[in-house]
Amino acid sequence: MASTLIRVALPSGDAVGQTPDSIPKSRLEARQWFRDARFGMFVHWGVYSQLGQGEWVMQNREIPVPTYEWLATTFNPVKFDAHAWVSLAKEAGAKYITITSRHHDGFSMFHTAATKYNIVDWTPFKRDPMKELADECHRQGLKLFFYYSQLDWHNPDYWPRGRTGLKTGRPEQGSWPRYLDFMDSQLTELLTQYGSIGGIWFDGMWDKPDADWRLPGTYALIHRLQPSALIVPNHHQAPLPGEDVQTFEQDLPGANTAGFNTREIGSLPLETSLTMNDSWGFNITDHRFKSERELIGYLVRAAGNDANLLLNIGPRPDGTIQPEAVERLRDMGRWLKNYGTSVYGTRGGPIAPRDWGVTTQRADTVFVHILDWPDRVLAIPPITGRVVRAVRLSTNTPVEFAQSRAGVTLNVPIVADEIDRVVVLTLDKRKSP
Numbered sequence: 206m207a208s209t210l211i212r213v214a215l216p217s218g219d220a221v222g223q224t225p226d227s228i229p230k231s232r233l234e235a236r237q238w239f240r241d242a243r244f245g246m247f248v249h250w251g252v253y254s255q256l257g258q259g260e261w262v263m264q265n266r267e268i269p270v271p272t273y274e275w276l277a278t279t280f281n282p283v284k285f286d287a288h289a290w291v292s293l294a295k296e297a298g299a300k301y302i303t304i305t306s307r308h309h310d311g312f313s314m315f316h317t318a319a320t321k322y323n324i325v326d327w328t329p330f331k332r333d334p335m336k337e338l339a340d341e342c343h344r345q346g347l348k349l350f351f352y353y354s355q356l357d358w359h360n361p362d363y364w365p366r367g368r369t370g371l372k373t374g375r376p377e378q379g380s381w382p383r384y385l386d387f388m389d390s391q392l393t394e395l396l397t398q399y400g401s402i403g404g405i406w407f408d409g410m411w412d413k414p415d416a417d418w419r420l421p422g423t424y425a426l427i428h429r430l431q432p433s434a435l436i437v438p439n440h441h442q443a444p445l446p447g448e449d450v451q452t453f454e455q456d457l458p459g460a461n462t463a464g465f466n467t468r469e470i471g472s473l474p475l476e477t478s479l480t481m482n483d484s485w486g487f488n489i490t491d492h493r494f495k496s497e498r499e500l501i502g503y504l505v506r507a508a509g510n511d512a513n514l515l516l517n518i519g520p521r522p523d524g525t526i527q528p529e530a531v532e533r534l535r536d537m538g539r540w541l542k543n544y545g546t547s548v549y550g551t552r553g554g555p556i557a558p559r560d561w562g563v564t565t566q567r568a569d570t571v572f573v574h575i576l577d578w579p580d581r582v583l584a585i586p587p588i589t590g591r592v593v594r595a596v597r598l599s600t601n602t603p604v605e606f607a608q609s610r611a612g613v614t615l616n617v618p619i620v621a622d623e624i625d626r627v628v629v630l631t632l633d634k635r636k637s638p
Contacts (some may be wrong), residue, residue: 243300246517250486256276269373273310273359273373277327278327286524291338293534299347302349310358350435396430452515457506466596479517486534487519501624502576510553544598560633580619582614
């Protein structure tokens with residue numbers, strides 16, 4: 206179904222009273238970099254991976270805290286290889302990685318002084334995979350974002366309870382301010398012990414939407430410790446002060462097929478996160494992997510909606526990545542080597558997304574992405590400026606076109622198995638038809 210990207214005036218300043226004009230230059234530059242990046246690799250990986258039933262298994266199976274703590278003592282991903290993971294992301298054409306440093310189960314996948322319930326102190330692995338990934342991202346030139354769950358099914362101070370985690374056997378009491386202090390202490394560690402990071406990707410505030418999360422203080426803490434780090438909140442609301450990216454879960458911006466995303470779109474950079482199959486965390490029985498055509502189509506439609514795609518993988522408990530995920534990431538990398546210029550560094554184009562495809566734009570160049578159109582001839586609405594040249598991106602061969610006040614007609618040959626027929630239009634904006 207066709208969708209139209211409509212931005213509305215929503216707050217985009219800083220949480221401590223700054224206007225957008227007073228946001229530090231380094232953070233504005235980071236936002237610009239993020240919009241140009243267009244493609245990231247999402248990673249859901251933790252203790253839950255061992256059960257092969259997704260990242261919500263503690264909630265879905267009603268596993269009590271003592272049992273889950275025992276499970277965590279057996280987590281030993283001896284085949285984890287940070288170099289291999291980052292190399293794969295780079296081969297796929299991703300510009301950044303976002304990984305679960307702590308998910309809703311409350312287990313920290315990094316070395317932290319705030320709790321012994323972490324991968325170094327609690328497991329036989331005794332290594333900090335977040336540190337290894339951060340070092341490798343720095344070496345290979347990718348940015349690393351830490352996913353951090355505000356929701357916690359393990360910590361007794363997550364009190365009063367929210368909508369989930371009600372059957373894990375925690376005491377019916379706790380200190381909410383102490384829990385928020387705990388989160389801030391962990392965020393401080395993530396922002397001071399792993400070098401420069403891309404930012405913090407928050408999730409879980411929707412579990413207690415009416416609670417006082419002390420967001421202004423936490424957001425100010427993050428921006429003070431790393432002024433260029435971006436805050437990406439998956440709270441399913443319109444952007445709040447101090448945030449840097451508006452992200453949508455399993456939906457393109459402005460859509461709500463998932464049933465919980467806002468339709469309001471602010472002025473911040475946009476992102477959509479997507480599962481590669483039907484699961485975020487490793488699910489041993491989930492073989493419903495999306496095809497190369499589906500994934501590339503979603504990446505292109507995200508760019509046409511002026512958004513990044515954050516594509517998820519759920520590594521196995523031993524630290525290896527499923528072959529199906531590896532294959533699809535490499536397929537996307539091969540496609541981006543040939544067509545990436547129509548995605549990276551672009552903005553949503555002059556024509557609102559249609560059933561047949563989308564447009565992206567960079568300066569006076571418009572890329573027409575024909576994803577689902579069975580015919581050679583495609584008529585598109587009027588665009589500002591005179592088209593002076595039209596070529597196919599894949600071959601650089603001329604495309605027949607006609608332009609009038611009614612729009613532009615393109616005559617694009619059909620090539621078997623071409624996922625996206627990209628036509629490059631060069632505009633002379635000084636002249637109109």
